[in-house]
Amino acid sequence: MALSWMEAGSRDLEGWRLHAACRHVDPDLFFPTGTARSAADHIEAAKAVCRSCAVRVPCLEYALSSHQDAGIWGGTSEEERRVLRGDRLRLA
Numbered sequence: 001m002a003l004s005w006m007e008a009g010s011r012d013l014e015g016w017r018l019h020a021a022c023r024h025v026d027p028d029l030f031f032p033t034g035t036a037r038s039a040a041d042h043i044e045a046a047k048a049v050c051r052s053c054a055v056r057v058p059c060l061e062y063a064l065s066s067h068q069d070a071g072i073w074g075g076t077s078e079e080e081r082r083v084l085r086g087d088r089l090r091l092a
Contacts, residue, residue: 016055016058016059016062017055017059019054019055020053020055020059021049021050021052021053021054021055022046022049022050022053025049029042029045029046029049030046030071030072030073031070031071031072032046032071032072043072043077046071046072047072047075047077050072050074050075051075053075056074056075057074058074059073059074059075060073060074060075060076060081061074062074063076063081064081064084064085064088067085068081069081
């Protein structure tokens with residue numbers, strides 16, 4: 001089960017979540033399951049929502065800093081965030 005992005009005690013100190021384009025979209029879209037084609041379609045649909053989002057950068061920063069390993073966050077997939085985390089570690 002995916003974590004809710006509105007969990008009590010979350011790290012949303014800036015209030016960015018209130019402005020998220022995904023706020024009124026079914027959260028299951030951002031946590032794809034199923035066949036490879038079905039999951040790929042969900043990933044693309046979720047990323048399309050993210051592309052229109054005014055708070056994409058804070059969302060991605062949250063996902064990276066809180067080690068979100070599942071779902072689409074800030075317009076990135078799980079694999080894309082792993083690469084970004086690795087890049088950050090190499091630059092540190």
